[in-house]
Amino acid sequence: MSPRVLVQGTPAQRRYTRISWGHFVLLVALVPFAFADTWAPTIFGDTYTIGMDNLLHAIAWMVAVLGLNLLIGYSGQISLGHSFFVGLGAYLSGVLMVSYDWPFLATFLVVIPVCFVFGMIVGVPALRIKGLYLALVTLVLATIFPTLVRLDAWSDKT
Numbered sequence: 067m068s069p070r071v072l073v074q075g076t077p078a079q080r081r082y083t084r085i086s087w088g089h090f091v092l093l094v095a096l097v098p099f100a101f102a103d104t105w106a107p108t109i110f111g112d113t114y115t116i117g118m119d120n121l122l123h124a125i126a127w128m129v130a131v132l133g134l135n136l137l138i139g140y141s142g143q144i145s146l147g148h149s150f151f152v153g154l155g156a157y158l159s160g161v162l163m164v165s166y167d168w169p170f171l172a173t174f175l176v177v178i179p180v181c182f183v184f185g186m187i188v189g190v191p192a193l194r195i196k197g198l199y200l201a202l203v204t205l206v207l208a209t210i211f212p213t214l215v216r217l218d219a220w221s222d223k224t
Contacts, residue, residue: 134148145200146204155178158177
């Protein structure tokens, strides 16, 4: 029996593509539920914790790395301030969750527009500069961010 060959644009190929994507989406949606309870296997005397918290950290780092890949890999610009935008979103989300008891997903309604506005404030003028000057401007952002977080002006002091 010869293998079935799928020709581009045929109904069979489109059906195969839809089924493949459906399986992928189902897998991505169900995998986190497999680790909902923390699992801590011990391998060679070291304990490794696997749980939703670790998966969320991994997803956050994936988003940051993909942003760096888009900026440096595809556009060829050198930006040293990427940590400012990642940190701004994380810090704002943390303040909303801890100080104001917002659910995690609800913080996206505030964090995404705020980070977009800050990105536009920095990005539009940065379109005019290239190379070393862009690196210096973004390095300043990355340098002042920890100081701004230490000021802790937005958190509840009680």
